[in-house]
Amino acid sequence: MISSADKHLLPDTDVDAAVQEGLGDWRPLFGVLAARFDTGDFATGARLVAEVAGLADAMDHHPDVDLRYGFVEVRTWSHDVGGITRRDLRLAKAVSQVAAELEVSATPARLQSVEWALDTWDLTEVKPFWAAVLGLQEADDDAVDPGGRWPSVWFQPTEQHSGVHLGGPRQRWHADVRVPPEAVEERMAAVIAAGGRLVSDDHAPAYWVLEDAQGNRACLTTWLGRGPGPAA
Structure with a gap:
């Protein structure tokens, strides 16, 4: 029991x-x-x-x-x-x-794990669609695979916008890549060598914001520096 x-x-x-x-x-x-x-x-x-x-x-x-x-x-x-x-x-x-x-x-x-993050100003409008099309299950602020096989989708709060930002398309999706802290330095070096750049390390060691040569972004993340809340 x-x-x-x-x-x-x-x-x-x-x-x-x-x-x-x-x-x-x-x-x-x-x-x-x-x-x-x-x-x-x-x-x-x-x-x-x-x-x-x-x-x-x-x-x-x-x-x-x-x-x-x-x-x-x-x-x-x-x-x-x-x-x-x-x-x-x-x-x-x-x-x-x-x-x-x-x-x-x-x-x-x-080790590593990946989740996809979608910017949204109203997750109730879009979460059911993405859960349905990807075959996931709706949770609090994300959609998950109960079997743990497929990446989850996290719905990241943002201000409402038209999809165009500073004269070009505004990115709505990005990947959050979770790695152990000891893997960050090597992974970051690989990103830079591949033509990427570090946009921000203001929230390290929780996450670093990276982007490719065309401005598409991803976050390299660890579990450190995320406060006393439940594991996520």
Whole structure:
């Protein structure tokens, strides 16, 4: 039976403390706790997946597992409350233990997750459309895939406008790319080398605003610097 404490979303600060104090294989990415294990071959990955499946059944808490040649990604979140709870911390610790027994190393810096952000002055007008066309489920200020497979859409508040800004089309969509903090420097260097530029780091380490040579923007984000609210 799940206790009431296990059903509560953990604040970002609690998740960060758990990662720092004993869950070094794991990183929070848009409301999930994720780890990547470099298995080296498919058979070792399959053995790890089998071990994770056994743990999940024993703990009655089931993560999303992606088996690929050379690596396995595990992402855990509490579907009933839509975020990270103590159940996820316990499962993450157990998964790391079996990975260590298989002599499989974690590479958390290679993790990432993507959500799409749409500027809107009235999300009630547009959220049902995007949820329907993308096959997502409406949530508070976003549309999500309950299965955790597809990127979510976040509806970012903005002032009403005509779609034209400063003599040209105004961007309405941008990608938010969530990476571990230790991956930011390398990713930023790749963006600059690819012809992009840094528009703003005023809100770092929560996010950096980047744009391509034609002015299209994206945000490189981490979970740090986002205040004491629930994990998101």
